[in-house]
Amino acid sequence: MRMLFLLVGCALSFGALADESAVKLKDGPGRDVVAGNCVMCHSLDYIPMNSVFLDRKGWDATVHKMINVMKAPIREQDVPAIVDYLAKNYGK
Amino acid sequence: MISRREFLKRAGWAAGGGILLPGMGWAADMGPKTLPSGTLASAVLEALPGKRPLIKRSFRAPNYETPIEYFNEVITPNDAFFVRWHLSNIPEVTAASWRLKIGGDAAEAPYELTFDELKKFEPVELVAVNQCSGNRRGLSNPHVQGVEWGYGAMGNARWKGARLKDILARAKLKKDALEIGLDGAETGANPATPDFVKSIPVWKALDENTLLAYEMNGAPLPHLNGFPVRLIVPGWTGTYWTKQIISLQALSKPQGGFWMNPAYRVPIGKFPLVDRFVSQETPGNPSTPITEIVVNSLITNLQDGQKVSAGRPVEVKGIAWDGGYGINLVEVSTDNGQTWRRAELGKDLGRFSFRQWKFGFTPQDRGQVTVMAKATNVRGSTQVFELIFNPAGYHNNVVQKINLQVA
Numbered sequence: 022m023r024m025l026f027l028l029v030g031c032a033l034s035f036g037a038l039a040d041e042s043a044v045k046l047k048d049g050p051g052r053d054v055v056a057g058n059c060v061m062c063h064s065l066d067y068i069p070m071n072s073v074f075l076d077r078k079g080w081d082a083t084v085h086k087m088i089n090v091m092k093a094p095i096r097e098q099d100v101p102a103i104v105d106y107l108a109k110n111y112g113k
Numbered sequence: 114m115i116s117r118r119e120f121l122k123r124a125g126w127a128a129g130g131g132i133l134l135p136g137m138g139w140a141a142d143m144g145p146k147t148l149p150s151g152t153l154a155s156a157v158l159e160a161l162p163g164k165r166p167l168i169k170r171s172f173r174a175p176n177y178e179t180p181i182e183y184f185n186e187v188i189t190p191n192d193a194f195f196v197r198w199h200l201s202n203i204p205e206v207t208a209a210s211w212r213l214k215i216g217g218d219a220a221e222a223p224y225e226l227t228f229d230e231l232k233k234f235e236p237v238e239l240v241a242v243n244q245c246s247g248n249r250r251g252l253s254n255p256h257v258q259g260v261e262w263g264y265g266a267m268g269n270a271r272w273k274g275a276r277l278k279d280i281l282a283r284a285k286l287k288k289d290a291l292e293i294g295l296d297g298a299e300t301g302a303n304p305a306t307p308d309f310v311k312s313i314p315v316w317k318a319l320d321e322n323t324l325l326a327y328e329m330n331g332a333p334l335p336h337l338n339g340f341p342v343r344l345i346v347p348g349w350t351g352t353y354w355t356k357q358i359i360s361l362q363a364l365s366k367p368q369g370g371f372w373m374n375p376a377y378r379v380p381i382g383k384f385p386l387v388d389r390f391v392s393q394e395t396p397g398n399p400s401t402p403i404t405e406i407v408v409n410s411l412i413t414n415l416q417d418g419q420k421v422s423a424g425r426p427v428e429v430k431g432i433a434w435d436g437g438y439g440i441n442l443v444e445v446s447t448d449n450g451q452t453w454r455r456a457e458l459g460k461d462l463g464r465f466s467f468r469q470w471k472f473g474f475t476p477q478d479r480g481q482v483t484v485m486a487k488a489t490n491v492r493g494s495t496q497v498f499e500l501i502f503n504p505a506g507y508h509n510n511v512v513q514k515i516n517l518q519v520a
Contacts, residue, residue: 066155
């Protein structure tokens with residue numbers, strides 16, 4: 022289901038037109054789970070664009086905003102790894 | 114899918130490296146150096162379909178800003194006009210398939226409008242600034258989250274369309290109509306993501322300058338600027354200028370939803386705003402919707418750190434604008450703000466337009482000269498020297514400082 026959602030999202034979205042594959046997140050533990058979740062709704066450049074100025078609390082709030090407000094279908098067990106990666110690689 | 118032509122265009126651009134913009138002579142930079150470091154590092158110049166290379170802030174949703182050099186002209190070309198979307202699915206809407214639904218609980222006679230029918234209403238033309246609420250957000254100190262815009266999330270165009278009040282009149286608004294709800298065709302990649310639905314007060318909807326525009330600078334709107342029809346709300350920030358508009362709802366109660374509250378809000382009382390959107394204010398909530406654009410100016414022909422020669426005249430050029438009252442004074446300082454002199458104003462294209470200005474001076478001594486510009490509108494509102502911080506980074510009209518190196 023998640024994969025289907027991802028495929029449908031890509032097929033319909035503007036993403037098919039933009040060169041967003043050029044965005045490379047920093048290597049590190051958690052990168053794939055971050056990329057796999059965030060890319061469903063938006064390009065990954067939102068992450069470096071919003072750096073470096075958020076601390077761990079700021080990234081935690083952002084991830085929860087995506088889940089609670091934007092309704093991102095992120096599994097609860099993936100949240101710690103996502104926040105860890107963002108805080109470590111794109112946090113202040 | 115990406116077309117072959119488009120692919121070749123992009124490949125050529127990538128291979129060609131830097132690009133020259135009109136009147137520049139150097140490769141455009143990615144914005145002021147006080148933007149977040151990651152913002153500068155992740156920006157690229159990229160040409161979207163039908164557009165010249167713009168500064169990419171995010172690919173999807175597409176958010177691209179206009180390089181400053183384009184603001185040396187008072188009208189921003191359609192293909193250099195900034196691009197700002199909230200959600201990722203931006204359908205191709207044809208003029209033939211476009212329908213506008215006009216309804217809501219405060220409309221007595223709901224109806225649907227086609228593109229041809231819209232064009233039969235009396236056409237109106239006006240020049241107006243479309244500025245993203247978050248323009249200059251990236252200059253906030255401390256930084257705040259969002260699309261980290263520099264100076265270029267704005268543009269000035271001649272819009273042609275029908276008066277919104279004429280379209281609403283046919284729907285026969287009831288006496289209790291309070292707001293007009295606005296929805297465009299864009300949706301989220303995830304259907305559960307809140308749709309980008311906005312509203313404006315009925316009194317603003319009935320203003321004779323509020324238009325449903327189908328032309329921009331004498332041409333159809335570019336797809337990425339809202340083809341076939343977008344709302345024009347002169348004086349107010351871009352959040353209300355719904356692109357690809359497909360629904361107008363006359364409402365007897367305030368429009369709800371994330372994009373009205375808590376998004377797009379400013380603290381009540383912090384900014385000298387005349388127009389308030391009071392039906393969206395609630396007891397105990399210290400915020401109010403962002404509305405009119407604050408007085409602002411931009412130096413367009415000089416870059417920070419630029420070298421000039423002692424004893425040779427320097428021309429300072431720029432633009433000034435506000436929320437539709439009209440600019441009547443621009444002052445320039447060349448001594449770091451100690452003294453100010455009046456700049457010469459350019460042609461008046463209407464109170465919602467950019468107003469060009471210019472100022473000449475001759476630096477005498479070698480060293481650094483700090484150039485500043487400050488606009489004032491007919492109400493006496495002017496720019497600030499210190500940022501009025503707010504959590505969303507809105508209404509940044511801090512006076513610019515451009516340091517020239519005199520050699």
